[in-house]
Amino acid sequence: MKTVPMLFLLFILIEQVEAEEIQSAHSLKSIKLSAEEEFKKEHKVEKQFIEKANTLGDAIKHVSGVQSSSFGPNSGVPVIRGLQGNRVGVFENGTSIQGLNAISGNVNIPFDPIFTESIKINKSSNSVRYGDQSLGGSVEVDSGLIPKKIPEKSRELDLVLKKGWNNFDAKGLKLQLSNQTNLATNIRFSRQEIKSYKIPGKSKADVCESEIFRNGGVNSSLADVCQKDSRIKSTYNKASQPYIDRFITDNPDYADGDFSYYTDNATSTFGGKLYQNIVNPDYVQGTERFKHENINNDVTPNYNKKLGNSYAINDNIALGTTYFLENGYIGFSADYKKSHYGVPGFSMENKSFQTNYDDGLPVGVKTEQNTFLLDSLFNQPLPFLDNIQFKASNLVNKSGEYIGASEANLYEFEQNFAEFVVKQKELKFLSGEMGLSWGQRDVHGKGYARYLPNVKTNRQAFFIQEKLSFNPIYFDAGYRKEKVEHQIQDQTFVLARNANNQKLENRDFDLTQFYVGAGLNWGEHVHIYAKYSESERAPEINELYSSNPHYSVMTQEEGNQNLEKEKVKAMELNTDFAFDQSRIQLSLYQMDFTNYVYLMHSGMAMGNRLPLKYWRQTDVKIDGFEIDLSYKFLLCTRQK
Structure with a gap:
């Protein structure tokens, strides 16, 4: 930790030297960073980082405390402070886009890096706003598909063409049309593709040759x-x-x-x-x-100088249009995303000993997603309201896993969602919002390697968030009440002989989320914020009901429908120090889980040598810290 004050002193020294040089040249308008103005709970990822990424995880992994959980180069999902999957909410334009990707790590999140405008990351629990599956934070993608203001030009065309070595080739088109009065429309198309990734040596690790016989x-x-x-x-x-x-x-x-x-x-x-x-x-x-x-x-090929079965093709076609009112807007979008890619590494069915391996079967994933979204905002509909926002969406995600040309399993996730949010007009000290949300998800599967039953999930929630400001001190708090119901649709799903469950049953959970926080704005340069939260999460359908081999992730996982809801008590302290061009941000956090759900290896292997794993619960404690140091260099030219 001695490096922190040393770096801070180095920043101050650079400022002094730079100031002397500027005085000998000519005066520049100083740049000041204000902790009070710029400190936010969310971290915003700008477009220059997004357009270089291949997956959503790649686009945000440079942020401290955030990683990408990659299942090969074509699938990367967000990991926040060690939490992922069903604990990190992923949203696009305010509606959840999580499907099979939150359950099976090899399935990618449909994502278009070419035209996505920005991404916001909330690294602490965001379950009050977005529900139990944001217990570990949230990632909010703003595609910019629905225009939120009248464009400056009536017509504008953007063309994108990218060629790269060992990276996606990309092409795209965005057409923006507007009558400059009350109507604006976006039309988009993009494609990304790669045949295979080049690597320095063999596609399998050296230990596969050197360490197997000992x-x-x-x-x-x-x-x-x-x-x-x-x-x-x-x-x-x-x-x-x-x-x-x-x-x-x-x-x-x-x-x-x-x-x-x-x-x-x-x-x-x-x-x-x-x-x-x-x-x-x-x-x-x-x-x-x-x-x-x-x-x-x-059993599967050990390729030389290339990563086998690493091809990928991603397509996106979308349309968004907005009608602007005197006091708001009504927007609608239709978005189609399609991807087809190979799962490298574990790229074949893991055949039994002394079998004929000539008919190796690569594992591939095909995903199609259709999203229809209605987004409306009405400003100051009543004297005591700042605005009312209503959103409704329908999302159908079809994700299939293939062994060779054979369809191992195909799952259809259909999600219907509606949310009504009221933001109150800011009073002298008080501001906030409250809302109601409703969601329904139907999961249907088929295929000889099916590992999930047909389940309908219903969610209803009410939330409220308020902020009380007494400059330079402020307090905020939030509360959410949520109901989650998993309903088995039929008993056609055949459980494995090693299954925990005997007959699948419905489960329902009553969840409570809340947080309290306090902050201090000390002048223009120092901001301190502390937060305490308690969150609960309902087990997901794979944790409750999964059974049978899952070849594409090379395991046999067995659910446990007797799992209890997961609970976490979390504390977080954030500090932000900004002095001229220097900035230091420090976060300390602790998460204390009760009934943490995890996948435990049984020590046994099943058919085709797949490891047998069971979903279990235990108590877990996570501690961590993050530190960000930044400095803005002033560039100038000397006067003659």
């Missing part, structure tokens, strides 16, 4: 992960014994392999009769009785 045995777990047929073959050495057994030679039906024909003795007795054994002409004194050969065959 201490005279086979590391079977590593062999399974490497998708290797690894075994030690023992062959009898006919030159290791000096005699050939005469009785066995005359009576071969008594033999139990080649070693039965050889002996160390010149004579042998059977049934009271003495046999004179034959001298072995191939005998070599001192040789080992058995030869051991390490067999290490690739």
Whole structure:
């Protein structure tokens, strides 16, 4: 931690030297960073970072405390402070876009980096605003598809063409039309594609060759992960014994392999009769009785200089239009995204030992997503209201996993959502908002490798957030009450023989979320904010009901419908120090989980050597900190 004050002193020293140089040149208007003005709970990712990314996870992984959980180069989902999946909400234009991606790590989040405008990240619990699946934070994508203001020009066309080495080739078109009065429309098309990724060496790690055979045995777990047929073959050495057994030679039906024909003795007795054994002409004194050969065959190809099965094609076609009123707008959008990509690494069905591997079957993922969104805003509809916002959406996500050309499973997620939010007019000290939301999701699956049942999930919620400001101190608080119901639609889903569940049953959960916070704006340069929150999450359908092999993630996971709701108590302290061009931001956080849901390895392997894992619960505590140091350099030219 000694490096922190040293860096701070270095910033101050740079400022002094730079100031002297500027005085000897000419005066510039100073740039001041204000902690009070610029400190926000969300971190905004600008377009220059987004357009370089291939996945949503790639676009935000440069932010401190945020990572991308990659299942190969074509699938990257956000991870915030070690939490991901069902604990991090992902939204586009205010509506959830999570489907199978939150349940199966190999399924990507449909995402268009070419025309997305910005991304906001809330790194602390955002469950009061967005519900239990934002218990670990939220990622909000603003596609800019629905215009929120009248464009400056009546017509504008953007064309994009990108070619790169070992990266996506991309092309896109965006047409913006407006009557400059009350109507604006966006039309978009984009495509990204790559045939395969080039790599320096082999597609499988070196340990798949060097570490599988150790201490005279086979590391079977590593062999399974490497998708290797690894075994030690023992062959009898006919030159290791000096005699050939005469009785066995005359009576071969008594033999139990080649070693039965050889002996160390010149004579042998059977049934009271003495046999004179034959001298072995191939005998070599001192040789080992058995030869051991390490067999290490690739079940799936080990490619050289390329990552096998790493192709990808992503398409996006969308239209958004807005009618502007005197006091707001009504917008509508239709968005179609399609992707088809290979899952490298675990790229084939993990076949059994000593099988014919010539018919290797690569795993691929195909996703189609249709989204229809109505977004409306009405300013000051009543004297005591600042605005009313109403949103409604329908999203249909079809995600299929393929083994070769065969459809292993196909799931359709249909989500209907509506939200009504009222923002009150700011009083002298008080501001805030409250809202109602309703959501329904139907999950239907098919295919011989289906691992989830058909489930309908209903959600209803009420939330309120308020802020009380007494400059330089302020307080804020939020509360949400939520109901989640999982309803099994039929009993056609066949459970594995190792399943926890016997007969699938409906589950419902009553959830409560709240937070309280306090902040201090100390002049223009220092901001301190502390927050305490308690959040609850309902187990997802894969945690409750999954069963059977899931080849594309190479595991067999078994759900537990008796899981309790997950609870977390979290504390966070944020400090922001801004002095001229220097800035230091520090965050300390602690999350104390009760009934944390996790996937536990049973220690056993099932059919096709897939590890058997069970969903379990335990208590978990997560502590961490983040520090961001930044400095803005002033560039100037000397006067002549």
